Amino acid sequence: MIRSMALFALAALLEIGGAWLIWQGVREHRGYLWIGTGVVALGLYGFVATLQPDANFGRILAAYGGVFVAGSLAWGMIADGYRPDRYDVVGALICLAGVGVIMYAPRT
Numbered sequence: 412m413i414r415s416m417a418l419f420a421l422a423a424l425l426e427i428g429g430a431w432l433i434w435q436g437v438r439e440h441r442g443y444l445w446i447g448t449g450v451v452a453l454g455l456y457g458f459v460a461t462l463q464p465d466a467n468f469g470r471i472l473a474a475y476g477g478v479f480v481a482g483s484l485a486w487g488m489i490a491d492g493y494r495p496d497r498y499d500v501v502g503a504l505i506c507l508a509g510v511g512v513i514m515y516a517p518r519t
Contacts, residue, residue: 412515414464415463415464415465415514415515418459418460418462418463419463419474419475419478419510420478420482421459422456422459422460422475422478423475423478423479423482424482425452425453425455425456425459426452426453426456426479427479427482427483427486428449428452428486429448429449429450429451429452429453429454429455429456430449430453431449431486431490432445432446432448432449432452433445433446433449433450433453434449435449436449460472460475465514470513470514473513474509474510474513474514475510476506477506477507477508477509477510477513478506478507478510480502480503480506481503481504481506481507484499484500484503
């Protein structure tokens with residue numbers, strides 16, 4: 412479970428960070444180096460997802476969606492000074508609860 416959570420965190424760092432770098436390169440006119448670095452990070456995200464111990468692609472990506480939601484809000488707070496409101500926080504917590512159910516519920 413710890414390995415899985417660490418992989419989700421790394422995937423979020425790569426995907427959200429990569430998208431943010433592309434955003435900065437295009438929207439903030441920071442240039443092609445930012446864009447290219449973002450593209451590489453997004454590519455690495457795709458590989459990290461394959462390292463999850465569960466072999467079900469749909470389950471991994473569905474669960475990761477909740478990590479992405481919460482991680483995106485956290486990234487916005489750290490990188491852009493975004494202040495989520497209580498509905499953002501509640502929504503992120505609901506998404507993380509979904510991650511727990513999808514990935515870590517006992518199965519037979």
